[in-house]
Amino acid sequence: MEHICMLAKLNLTEQEKESYARELSDVLEAFKVLDSIDAKDEPAFHPIEIKDRLREDEVRRTKWNPLGNAKSVDKKYFTGPKIV
Amino acid sequence: MMEPEVMIGIEAHVQLNTKSKMFCSDMSEPGDAEPNSNTCPICLGFPGSKPKVNAKAVEHGAMIGLALNSRINEKMFFSRKAYFYPDLSKNYQITQYEIPLASGGFMQLGETKIRIRRVHIEEDPAKLVHDSGEITSANKVLIDYNRAGVPLAEIVTEPDFKNPRQVRQFMEHLSSVLEYLGVYDPKREMSLRVDANISINGGERVEIKNITGFENVEKALSYEVVRQSGITRMGAKVERETRHFNAEVKTTSALRKKEYEEDYGYIFDPDLPMITLTRKFVDSLKANMPELPEQRAARLVKDYKISDYYANVIIYTGKPMADFYEACLKLENKPEPIASWLVNYLLKSLNWRSERIEDSKVKPETFVELIRMIEKGEVTERYAKELMKQYVDTGTSPKKLAAKEKFALSESDMLKIVREIISKNGKAVSEFKSGKGEALQFLIGLVLKETKKQADPKTIKGIIEKEIR
Amino acid sequence: METSIRKHIEAIKNGDVKLEEFVSEVLERCEKVQSKYRPFITINKKPDLKKSKGKLAGIPISVKDSICTDGIQTTAGSKILEGYVPPFDATCVANARKEGGIIIGKTALDEFGFGTFSTNCAYGAPKNPHDPERACGGSSGGAGCITAAADFPHIAIAQSTGGSITAPAAFTGTVGITPTYGRVSRYGLIDYANSMDKIGVIGKEVYDAALLLSVMSGYDPLDSTSSEEKTDDLTSYVGKGIEGMRFGIPKEYVSDTTDKKVVSGFMKAVQKLEVAGAKVEETSLPLTKYAVSSYYLIAISEASTNLAKYCGLRYGMQQEIVGDFETYFSKVRTAGFGKEAKRRILLGTYARMAGYRDAYYLKALRVRAKIIKEFKSEFKKFDALIAPSMPILPPKFSEIDKLTPIQTYNMDILTIASNMAGIPSLSVPVGKADGLPIGLQIMGDHFAEGKLIQIGSSLEGR
Missing domain, CATH: 3.90.1300.10 (Amidase signature (AS) domain)
Structure with missing residues (x-):
C-alpha cells in the first residue's frame, strides 16, 4: 500500500491506508473470477479495430495563451517544484 | 592489478528532424523561440486533448531500424510509461514498450559487433531550467514545453561494449549514419543524448543519464570505471543507482536516491491505433534508402580511386563535406588533388575557424578554381596554402585573391623570366644540352630566385626544357 | 413554455x-x-x-x-x-x-x-x-x-x-x-x-x-x-x-437480483413490443459474469494513467510551490481528488504493476474480445437485445x-x-x-x- 501511494502520488493517513487496503483486497478478490475463464483471444485494445491513423508531417501553429490557466509563471515559463 | 572486466550498454536518444512534433502539429525544431510559444493543448497535456501519430516519424524510425540491420515489426503499438516528473506534461510518456518499431539489429565496429536490441519512437519531455543554474540547488524549476513532444528515436544496444572508447566510436559512427539517413541534424543542440549502463566485474549496474557529446560519453564512462574499481578494491560493493555527468568537472554524481523502486505500469495507449508496417512499406523504404556512410565511402574509393583514408575523412567529417567533394568533382574531374587539398588543407582552415563547410563561404566553384591554379602551376604549393586561408576567410574567388596579392604568376610572366635566364646563361644551357643534369638545377634555381620563389620548381623545369629544345 | x-x-x-x-x-x-x-x-x-x-x-x-x-x-x-x-x-x-x-x-x-x-x-x-x-x-x-x-x-x-x-x-x-x-x-x-x-x-x-x-x-x-x-x-x-423485428432478452439481465417492480414494468413494455409486431425470445449471454471485473480492470488501468496529469501544474487546482515535486504533487492530488477517484487510482496503479498486469490488465483485454464476439453472434440472430x-x-x-x-x-x-x-x-x-x-x-x-x-x-x- 505504501508503495502504491508513492507511485500514485497520494498521501493517505494510516486509517485511510487500512480502509483502502481492505477495499482493494475485496475488489481484487472479485477480480479473481477472471481466473476461471481461459481466454486465448487476441487482446481487444478497442471495441472496434483501429489501425493506421497517421498525421501528415505538417506544421500548424496554435494561437492561444498556454499560460492562461497557470497561477505560477515566471516571465514566459511555467514554474514548478524543484527536482531534488 | 588485473584490468576490470567492463560491460556497457547504451540507450541513444535522437531528435528526429521531422517538420512537426510526434503527436501534434507544433514545430519539431523550436530553436530559440520564446518559452512555451511552440505549444498546443496536446503537447501541454491539457485535459481532453488527444495525440495523433506523425507519419514521417514512423518512416524515420523504420529507416534507422533498416540502417541498423534490424527486423521491422509488422505491427507496432504505443505504450504509456507512467511516472511523475515536472518535465512530463501528462506524467506519462508515450513510448513503445512491448512491441517496438524494430528489433534484433547490429552495428559492426571494426572487429566488434554491437547488437542492437531495439529501435523505437517516442516523445521528448519538456526542458527544465533550474532557477539557480544547477540541478541540486534550485528552489523551483522553470518549465519550457517548446521541446515537449518532439519526436525521438531511441536506439538500445545490448551490453556489448567492453570499454568506453568503443562507446565513443559507436556514437560517432551512429551519428554519421543518422546524418546520412537525413533523419537527424548534427548541428542541433542536444539532439543526440545517451544514457549508459555500466557494470564492472559482474557487479551492479550503474546508469548515467543524459550525456551529450561523444567525448563526454567516453569521459563519463572512464570516470565510472575508475570510481567503481576504487570501490571494489576497498572491499565494498558498487550500489545500483542513477548518476548524472557533470561536464565541467568531468565526474559523475548520484542523483537523489529514490526511496522506492519505480514501476512504470505500462499499458497500451488507448488513444492511439495499432500501426501496421507492411512488407510493401518496408520494401519501398529499402529501395529508397539514402546512401549510408560506409557505402558512400566505398563508392568514393571504387569510382574515384582515392585512398581509404581520404574517403573516410571526407565521409565522416559529415554529409555536407561528402556532398561538397562530389560537387567539386562534377566541375573538375580531379579526384586525387581535390581530395588531397580538401583533407590536408581545407579542413585545417575550417577547423581553425570552428566552421563547418555548409556554413562557410567556401563553394565548389571557387574551390576548384584554386585546384586548377595549383595544377597549372600558377601558384606554388606554399602560396596555395596561404591563399587557402584567405579564401576560407573571405570566400573571395581565389583568382581574384591571387591577382590582388600577386600570388600567381601568369604563364606569360613565367615564360618571360625563363627566356631571360636562358639568354643570360648560355654556358649552363649548353652544359645542359650536353647532358649535365646539374646545369638544369642551376637554371631552375635562378628562375626561382627571380620569381622570389613564387613559382613551382616542377613547372619551371618543364618550361625550361621546352624552351631549350 | x-x-x-x-x-x-x-x-x-x-x-x-x-x-x-x-x-x-x-x-x-x-x-x-x-x-x-x-x-x-x-x-x-x-x-x-x-x-x-x-x-x-x-x-x-x-x-x-x-x-x-x-x-x-x-x-x-x-x-x-x-x-x-x-x-x-x-x-x-x-x-x-x-x-x-x-x-x-x-x-x-x-x-x-x-x-x-x-x-x-x-x-x-x-x-x-x-x-x-x-x-x-x-x-x-x-x-x-x-x-x-x-x-x-x-x-x-x-x-x-x-x-x-x-x-x-x-x-x-x-x-x-x-x-x-x-x-x-x-x-x-x-x-x-x-x-x-x-x-x-x-x-x-x-x-x-x-x-x-x-x-x-x-x-x-x-x-x-x-x-x-x-x-x-x-x-x-x-x-x-x-x-417483423426480432428481439432477444438475455436471461442474465433479468435475474432475481433485479427489483421485481422493475421487472414487472419491463415485461409490460415487452408485451407492447409484441403487440406492435415484434418477436421477442429469451437468449443468453454467458460471459456476463465476467463483465464487471474485466470492465473495471481496463477502466482503472486506463483511468489511473489519465489522472496522472492532475498534479497542480498549468491548470486547475494549484497551490503554493513549496518542496520538491513529489511532495508538491502528492499534496495537491490528495487535496483535490475525492474518495472514489483515489480508490480507482490506487487500484489502477496496482493493476498495472509489473507482475500483475499480465494476469489482470492483459487478461481483461482478452475477455473483452470474447464479449464482443458474443454480442456479434447475438446480432446475427436478433435485431436488438432488450x-x-x-x-x-x-x-x-x-x-x-x-x-x-x-x-x-x-x-x-x-x-x-x-x-x-x-x-x-x-x-x-x-x-x-x-x-x-x-x-x-x-x-x-x-x-x-x-x-x-x-x-x-x-x-x-x-
Missing part, C-alpha cells in the same frame, strides 16, 4: 421566438431548477447567440462537465479542476455550436465519471426531480436531472463509459442514447477510460436525442479513435415501426451511503458489457413504479443507432 423540441424548431423557423428574451427566460428557469435539484455545476450566464442558425438553432443545450467548453469552466466534477477554463471546445460542442445550439451550462457528474449515482460529485449530487431524496443516477446525473426537470426545450450532451447515460436516463425517466464507440469524437472529452468513453445524449423524447446525436456524430481527424463510418440523419428513423436499464429503482441517498464499493460496481451489471463492447444502446422510459421511473434499454450492433431509434420511438408515449 413549450418543451417539445419539434414544436420549438417550428416556432424558430416561423420567427415566433425572440431569441434573447427566450434565452433570458430559459436561464431564469435554470436557476430555479438549480435551487431545487442542483443539476448544474456552472450556468452559462452569457451564451453566444450570434450564430444561432442551423439544425439546433435556438435550442438550449447543456454539456456534461467532463466535456471541454471554450471559455466556460470545466471541472469534470472534481475539485482538482476547480476554476479550469478550457481554451478550446470539444469537437462535439463545436459541432453543436456550429448548428446553432446554445450552451446554457455544465451539468454535474461523478468525479471524472467514477460512479453510478452522481454522488461522487465534488460540487454536490443532483437530486431526482421525481423524488429529491433520491439520486439521479450517474455519472451523467446532472444531464438526466435537467432534462427531466426542464420546463423549456432542452437537450443534454452526456457521456458514458460503463453505463453513465443509461443509468441517469432510467432513473430520471428520460431518453438516453449511448452511441457506438468512435461515433462521436472524444476530442475534448476529459478522459476516464479512453477505450470505452463515448459521448452521447439525453433528451425528453427519442426525436430530441436523435437530432443532437446526428449533429455531433462523424469523423474527427483530431481523434485517432474516431470512426470513419458514414452518418445519416437519425431523426428519419423516428416512428418507422418495428413490425433488458431493463438498471436493476433497481432510483435509490435514496441514505441507501447509497451504505453500499460497499463492490456493491456499487455491481449496479452497472446491466450496462457494463455493452459499454465495454462499444455497442450502441438506447434507454427509454416505460412507466413508473411507486412514482419512480423505469427504463428499458435496447442494445444493437455496432453503428446500428438508427435501428435503436426506430425501436425506442415505438415505445414512446404509451
Whole structure:
C-alpha cells in the first residue's frame, strides 16, 4: 500500500491506508473470477479495430495563451517544484 | 592489478528532424523561440486533448531500424510509461514498450559487433531550467514545453561494449549514419543524448543519464570505471543507482536516491491505433534508402580511386563535406588533388575557424578554381596554402585573391623570366644540352630566385626544357 | 413554455421566438431548477447567440462537465479542476455550436465519471426531480436531472463509459442514447477510460436525442479513435415501426437480483413490443459474469494513467510551490481528488504493476474480445437485445451511503458489457413504479443507432 501511494502520488493517513487496503483486497478478490475463464483471444485494445491513423508531417501553429490557466509563471515559463 | 572486466550498454536518444512534433502539429525544431510559444493543448497535456501519430516519424524510425540491420515489426503499438516528473506534461510518456518499431539489429565496429536490441519512437519531455543554474540547488524549476513532444528515436544496444572508447566510436559512427539517413541534424543542440549502463566485474549496474557529446560519453564512462574499481578494491560493493555527468568537472554524481523502486505500469495507449508496417512499406523504404556512410565511402574509393583514408575523412567529417567533394568533382574531374587539398588543407582552415563547410563561404566553384591554379602551376604549393586561408576567410574567388596579392604568376610572366635566364646563361644551357643534369638545377634555381620563389620548381623545369629544345 | 423540441424548431423557423428574451427566460428557469435539484455545476450566464442558425438553432443545450467548453469552466466534477477554463471546445460542442445550439451550462457528474449515482460529485449530487431524496443516477446525473426537470426545450450532451447515460436516463425517466464507440469524437472529452468513453445524449423524447446525436456524430481527424463510418440523419428513423423485428432478452439481465417492480414494468413494455409486431425470445449471454471485473480492470488501468496529469501544474487546482515535486504533487492530488477517484487510482496503479498486469490488465483485454464476439453472434440472430436499464429503482441517498464499493460496481451489471463492447444502446422510459421511473434499454450492433431509434420511438408515449 505504501508503495502504491508513492507511485500514485497520494498521501493517505494510516486509517485511510487500512480502509483502502481492505477495499482493494475485496475488489481484487472479485477480480479473481477472471481466473476461471481461459481466454486465448487476441487482446481487444478497442471495441472496434483501429489501425493506421497517421498525421501528415505538417506544421500548424496554435494561437492561444498556454499560460492562461497557470497561477505560477515566471516571465514566459511555467514554474514548478524543484527536482531534488 | 588485473584490468576490470567492463560491460556497457547504451540507450541513444535522437531528435528526429521531422517538420512537426510526434503527436501534434507544433514545430519539431523550436530553436530559440520564446518559452512555451511552440505549444498546443496536446503537447501541454491539457485535459481532453488527444495525440495523433506523425507519419514521417514512423518512416524515420523504420529507416534507422533498416540502417541498423534490424527486423521491422509488422505491427507496432504505443505504450504509456507512467511516472511523475515536472518535465512530463501528462506524467506519462508515450513510448513503445512491448512491441517496438524494430528489433534484433547490429552495428559492426571494426572487429566488434554491437547488437542492437531495439529501435523505437517516442516523445521528448519538456526542458527544465533550474532557477539557480544547477540541478541540486534550485528552489523551483522553470518549465519550457517548446521541446515537449518532439519526436525521438531511441536506439538500445545490448551490453556489448567492453570499454568506453568503443562507446565513443559507436556514437560517432551512429551519428554519421543518422546524418546520412537525413533523419537527424548534427548541428542541433542536444539532439543526440545517451544514457549508459555500466557494470564492472559482474557487479551492479550503474546508469548515467543524459550525456551529450561523444567525448563526454567516453569521459563519463572512464570516470565510472575508475570510481567503481576504487570501490571494489576497498572491499565494498558498487550500489545500483542513477548518476548524472557533470561536464565541467568531468565526474559523475548520484542523483537523489529514490526511496522506492519505480514501476512504470505500462499499458497500451488507448488513444492511439495499432500501426501496421507492411512488407510493401518496408520494401519501398529499402529501395529508397539514402546512401549510408560506409557505402558512400566505398563508392568514393571504387569510382574515384582515392585512398581509404581520404574517403573516410571526407565521409565522416559529415554529409555536407561528402556532398561538397562530389560537387567539386562534377566541375573538375580531379579526384586525387581535390581530395588531397580538401583533407590536408581545407579542413585545417575550417577547423581553425570552428566552421563547418555548409556554413562557410567556401563553394565548389571557387574551390576548384584554386585546384586548377595549383595544377597549372600558377601558384606554388606554399602560396596555395596561404591563399587557402584567405579564401576560407573571405570566400573571395581565389583568382581574384591571387591577382590582388600577386600570388600567381601568369604563364606569360613565367615564360618571360625563363627566356631571360636562358639568354643570360648560355654556358649552363649548353652544359645542359650536353647532358649535365646539374646545369638544369642551376637554371631552375635562378628562375626561382627571380620569381622570389613564387613559382613551382616542377613547372619551371618543364618550361625550361621546352624552351631549350 | 413549450418543451417539445419539434414544436420549438417550428416556432424558430416561423420567427415566433425572440431569441434573447427566450434565452433570458430559459436561464431564469435554470436557476430555479438549480435551487431545487442542483443539476448544474456552472450556468452559462452569457451564451453566444450570434450564430444561432442551423439544425439546433435556438435550442438550449447543456454539456456534461467532463466535456471541454471554450471559455466556460470545466471541472469534470472534481475539485482538482476547480476554476479550469478550457481554451478550446470539444469537437462535439463545436459541432453543436456550429448548428446553432446554445450552451446554457455544465451539468454535474461523478468525479471524472467514477460512479453510478452522481454522488461522487465534488460540487454536490443532483437530486431526482421525481423524488429529491433520491439520486439521479450517474455519472451523467446532472444531464438526466435537467432534462427531466426542464420546463423549456432542452437537450443534454452526456457521456458514458460503463453505463453513465443509461443509468441517469432510467432513473430520471428520460431518453438516453449511448452511441457506438468512435461515433462521436472524444476530442475534448476529459478522459476516464479512453477505450470505452463515448459521448452521447439525453433528451425528453427519442426525436430530441436523435437530432443532437446526428449533429455531433462523424469523423474527427483530431481523434485517432474516431470512426470513419458514414452518418445519416437519425431523426428519419423516428416512428418507422418495428413490425417483423426480432428481439432477444438475455436471461442474465433479468435475474432475481433485479427489483421485481422493475421487472414487472419491463415485461409490460415487452408485451407492447409484441403487440406492435415484434418477436421477442429469451437468449443468453454467458460471459456476463465476467463483465464487471474485466470492465473495471481496463477502466482503472486506463483511468489511473489519465489522472496522472492532475498534479497542480498549468491548470486547475494549484497551490503554493513549496518542496520538491513529489511532495508538491502528492499534496495537491490528495487535496483535490475525492474518495472514489483515489480508490480507482490506487487500484489502477496496482493493476498495472509489473507482475500483475499480465494476469489482470492483459487478461481483461482478452475477455473483452470474447464479449464482443458474443454480442456479434447475438446480432446475427436478433435485431436488438432488450433488458431493463438498471436493476433497481432510483435509490435514496441514505441507501447509497451504505453500499460497499463492490456493491456499487455491481449496479452497472446491466450496462457494463455493452459499454465495454462499444455497442450502441438506447434507454427509454416505460412507466413508473411507486412514482419512480423505469427504463428499458435496447442494445444493437455496432453503428446500428438508427435501428435503436426506430425501436425506442415505438415505445414512446404509451
